[in-house]
Amino acid sequence: MMMKYSTKRITAAAVAIALVVTLSACETRRGRNTAIGAGVGAVGGAVLTNGSALGTLGGAAVGGVVGHQVH
Known part of the structure; x- marks a missing residue:
């Protein structure tokens, strides 16, 4: 039986998976915040655009910038 x-x-x-790998490599708090923001943004972008690659990448970019600015 093939799974969809x-x-x-x-x-x-x-x-x-990418978020876990990235977080394990982050040494600074700002780096972790950037990675977390990018991960959350990517998931949000994917959900809002029904899995569109462009929406996922856009969400990751915006989330990464926001995460980087959080202190």
Whole structure:
């Protein structure tokens, strides 16, 4: 039996894995905030645009900038 995976589910899993790897490499608080912001933004962008790659990347970019600015 073949399982169907939705684009949203695959994107969310990829973002979660990338976030874990990125957070493990961050040494500063600002770096962690940037990575967390990018991860949250990517998931939000993917959900809002039904898994669009452009929406996911845009959300990651905006989230990363916001996360970087948080102290």
